[in-house]
Amino acid sequence: MSESAFTPRVFSGIQPTGNLHLGNYLGAMKRFVDMQGQDFETIYCMVDLHAVTVWQDPKDLMKSTRELCAGFIAAGIDPEQSILINQSQVPEHAQLAWIFNCVARMGWMQRMTQWKDKAGKNQQNASLGLFAYPALMAADILVYHATHVPVGEDQKQHLELTRDIAIKFNHDYGVDFFPETEPVIEGAATRVMSLRDGSKKMSKSDVSDASRINLTDDADAIAKKIRKAKTDPEALPSEAKGLEERPEARNLVNIYAALNEQSVDQVLADVGGKQFSEFKPMLADLAVSKLAPISTEMARLMDNQDEIDKILARGSQRAREITAPILRKTYDIVGMVPPVSL
Ligand code: AQP
Secondary structure, eight states: OOGGGSOOEEEEEEOOOSOOBHHHIIIIIHHHHHHHTSSSEEEEEEOHHHHTTSOOOHHHHHHHHHHHHHHHHHHTOOTTTSEEEEGGGOTHHHHHHHHHHTTSOHHHHHTOHHHHHHHTTOGGGSOHHHHHHHHHHHHHHHTTTOSEEEOOGGGHHHHHHHHHHHHHHHHHHTOOOSOOOEEEOOSTTSSOBOSSOTTSBOOTTOSOGGGSOBTTOOHHHHHHHHHHOOOOSSOOOSSGGGGTTOHHHHHHHHHHHHHTTOOHHHHHHHHTTOOHHHHHHHHHHHHHHHHHHHHHHHHHHHTOHHHHHHHHHHHHHHHHHHHHHHHHHHHHHHTOOOOOOO
16 A cells, blocks of 8 residues: 555654663654654654563553653653653553464564564573564554654664564455555664663663663763763764774764764764864763753653653543554454444
């Protein structure tokens, strides 16, 4: 089916697993805010059902979900303009995921690099939910007939699988029902790397807090982490190709470019030839000026949790106006008898 048959609609999500970081902000949240202002309906989700594919302390999960909602709003998501939800309040996500569990093939799931990375050598002991994670992600997206999904580079393979599931469902049932969703992986910071190791992605689960800038870090912590970030002894080059073999330098320049909404070439035209002793304070000032207002606003919103809970409840009401008819139509296609009124 041609994409134009579907309402332009953006869906994306973040796991409420704590330690929301600069990679989540630049790779995902900032992109979500950019897309909110364009010609799309925008739906953003705290994917709590995904979070429990690995153990979560219940109290931490609740706090992290509210904190993530506060983070979305502090970063610029307007809960009137966009729909903000936590996944477990919209049951159609999990219901459609079951259908997709029956469409997706074991071999497809076994090829997922995130499954291999997260289950590691102990796959027999990993949860069934962790294995089926990409089918739930496909349901998150397709239960809205979402046409575009902004994500970081690490989610590319899951989005390819989402398209495979849509194509197989449409083919198996002889329908043109689910769209082939487009990933939107754009900008200078689609893969922000650890500040301690330029070969590793900045990640919530890294044991070293110095590896990431958390959105809850204050100005002093941000400046200190950037000052201590791993670099090399060379001055910055004047062109992007001079960064090819320098992962840590490239990462800091990418972060600067993304925060300052410039291209890497524009940044290097200004800072080429400078030593890190000069560039790092510039980056720290920029990061503090962009991130400190977000952490201050998050803290303010977290003081009013009732308001956050109401935003999520209202979001799920609005979401279900979209998801309930799409799920019902899916069940009709599959041949499930609908309930009649008694
Ligand atoms: N380092 C990153 N650079 C750019 N984008 C990133 N994202 C995550 N890390 C980076 C993007 O953030 C969105 C939400 O990610 P998530 O929380 O759903 O899952 P994740 O990718 O598993 O996050 P982490 O930090 O890497 O967690 P752990 O440590 O648990 O594995 C996605 O769009 C993702 O691309």
